[in-house]
Amino acid sequence: MYDLLKTIDDPAALRRLDRRQLQPLADELRAFVLDSVSQTGGHLSSNLGTVELTIALHYVFDTPHDRIVWDVGHQTYPHKILTGRRDQMHTLRQLGGISGFPKRDESEYDTFGTAHSSTSISAALGMAVASKLHGDNRMGIAVIGDGAMTAGMAFEAMNNAGVEDDVPLLVILNDNDMSISPPVGALNRHLARLMSGRFYAAARAGVERVLRVAPPMLDLARKLEEHAKGMIVPATLFEEFGFNYIGPIDGHDLDSLIPTLQNIKELRGPQFLHVVTKKGQGYKLAEADPVLYHGPGKFNPAEGIKPATTPSKKTYTQVFGEWLCDAAELDSRVIGITPAMREGSGMVEFEKRFPDRYFDVGIAEQHAVTFAGGLAADGMKPVVAIYSTFLQRAYDQLIHDVALQNLPVVFAIDRAGLVGADGATHAGAYDLAFMRCIPNMTVMAPSDENECRQMLYTALQQPNPTAVRYPRGAGTGVATVKQMAALPIGKGEVRRETSQPAGKRIAILAFGTMVAPSLAAAEQLDATVANMRFVKPLDAALVRELAETHDAIVTVEEGCVMGGAGSACVEALLEAGIMRPVLQLGLPDRFIDHGDPAKLLAACGLDATGIVKSIRERFLANGVVGGQSSVKRVA
Structure with missing residues (x-):
């Protein structure tokens, strides 16, 4: 079992394999990921979807000389397995074991630590510019998901990168919202090879040199080229940022990935490769429900995840979700806002019952807070459900757009304190310190489930920004009282x-x-x-x-x-x-x-x-x- 995978202790060993051995290796790697995560718990769907892409990247590029930065980082289990940590996977996310995210002090192949989203392009660009200044000819590669591309930081980085004509930068969009149907995949495989090939790059540069003497002709040629590509691929946006757009290609097809990456390796300047993958690839249960299998605990792969028995104690997240629905029932001005954490923040039922008052703004914490400020300024009662660690990303908005104007926004801060397996990157260690120094803020911390409910109700009655911070997981077992009463402010x-x-x-x-x-x-x-x-x-x-x-x-x-x-x-x-x-x-x-x-x-x-x-x-x-x-x- 895992005969090929056992021979891969580092990417150098991977690069010694014959191309024909890579697909069997991918099959073994996917099976190993499934077997490993089912025993330890962890992120599953996203990792099953990046197997072939990970193999192709380490096969084509000279890692760790070439730098790969994995956005968010929870899809890096195949990367960890191929970079010498296969035999440590049984310790994944456990005390003293390996992290579920890239960590610079864990491996030289983890070139940049990630766990929060949308940071990869900035980091990879920094590495690419450093490479250019050092003259060491190393590629900076950012692998970013379609969800992370909703954050402004990703586009800020692309805007910066687009003016760097000769930096060795590759941005790979791992688009796992859908898979490519076979006809489109075959067509796009051909197109991707063409667009990344030397002939296309040389022809394009040659035409520009020829037509530069006649600017109107050059402009016309560029528009015609853009139109021709735009009929088949969504290139326009990324090329406007100064990137050469390539794809989309099937991210599970090594015969498409490898030659495309080899061609890109020869190009200069910012390159953008659009790769389409499927979450849960190769495991039918995860393919059918990638959300359920996003971050499971231990389970039997043959049987799948069994419905959890009703816990004796409610989680604080459940308490919040129930309160939000009750509050919205009583007051039509109550608005629920989440930055892409509907399930994690307990807002599934709220979305079903109050779809017109539910807003998932994507991975855009800064926007979420200011959006809430705008709602509050015009008489609504916005509730921002956000993890403590992610509120850090919107600190200026918390001060400038909410507290400074004394707007009545409620912050329901989940995952306060230690969060366990996700580690330091997700710990809510700093919210009390960074909020208590802000004028106009009210900050509460409940000791049990019912107090949490009453504090949330209290927060909604306040004329100023108010935060209730509560931990991950189950409470103390105290029953919540349906009737809500405001607590006296500032009284223990x-x-x-x-x-x-x-x-x-x-x-x-x-x-x-x-x-x-x-x-x-x-x-x-x-x-x-x-x-x-x-x-x-x-x-x-x-x-x-x-x-x-x-x-x-x-x-x-x-x-x-x-x-x-x-x-x-x-x-x-x-x-x-x-x-x-x-x-x-x-x-x-x-x-x-x-x-x-x-x-x-x-x-x-x-x-x-x-x-x-x-x-x-x-x-x-x-x-x-x-x-x-x-x-x-x-x-």
Whole structure:
């Protein structure tokens, strides 16, 4: 089994194969991807669709000398397998294992780290320009999907690249929305070879030289050429950017891919190859439902993914989706916006019930936020459902287009905190820090499912931009109450009070998901626990009260410590002139790798055991707490 694939430990071994061996290799590689992902979980449909393209790229180009940048990066499993990581695939996306995305520190073949979309053309152009300046004749290759081409950044890069006449840049559009029918595929195979061939390039350049003496004739010739190509291929747009457009070609046909890439290798200047592939190629179940098989957990390939049993606990995403539908039922001004994350953000039912008020703007986070601002400016109630990590991409719009104008946009921020297998690129570690410094913002963090629902309702009632950030996955098991009531703004609540005497009293100020482990830790320590609820405006009065009645303060958040919610508490104490020993717990000042979320939180000291350990080491072991209580005030 996998007899050919076992011989490929690097692309050099691949390039030693006879061309006739490549299709059997592709069959083995596809089977290996399916077998591997079914055992570990991970991205499947997109990887099954890039098998032949990956083989062709490593076969034709001298990687890693030639640089391949994979946009988004979740389609790189075939690439990883062919570049020496075949025997590590069983560790995919696991703690201590290989990443599900390209990582520069994992392999020299991962020339640029990716996971967020639409960055590949910019990076590949930078590499191509560096190659030109170094004079080392290396190609910069960007592989970008049709979805990622909806983002403005991709077109910004193409606009820049189009004026670089002699940079060795190739942009490959992996168009996997549909497959090419056989007649069109055969025709386009011939056309792609023609357009990428030396004869076509030489003839085109020669005609331009001849006709340059008669500009009107040259202009006419160019228009005729554009018209002739435009009848068969959608070349006009990309050629207007200064690229030589080639394709579309069948991305599963090695006999089309390889000669086309070999021809392109001889060309100079920006080249654009349009490749059409099919998500889930070669696995019928994934072909039929590529969304279901986009990122499955473990499953039996012979049986496929079985319907999940109804979980005992709702996910926060489900809570949001249900609330949004309820809110839209009550108020016709409620609008739902997602940047290409309908399923992930829980908006499937909303789209079905309120199609006129549902907007999937594509992978365009900047536009999503400003679009919401425009809606709010004219009386609508927009709700932007967005992952924490992707809101980072629209930070200027959050400030300039929403907060500065104090527009009532609701941000439902999913995947806040650690996200597990997707790792550092998708972690929502920074939202509390980057939002709490923005004027006019209200920021909330729920401790359970029902509080999340009530916070979302509260956000919708506010006259200013308001964010509710919640984690991936299931909640604590608390039932949601159908009736909704607005929470008092900027007010937390004490969930547990210590029975310790003065001198031994510890107060834990917990935010969002950290309330539950803080309560568990407090049972061991006999500490007070406050569910702070609001990061901005902070319940400064509660912070002061707890500082005055306790001997030490601990803040706990599932976000970066630097500039986060704990920092807000320290600032409140300084403002009040109160000096108390403070321990800030949160995500450390480093990028947290992929792995099981519970294990990652434990490694960061953010489970109950870790919280107890940190408090004992900081306050109890060295006698900071345990003596006579006294509140120090600074004038």
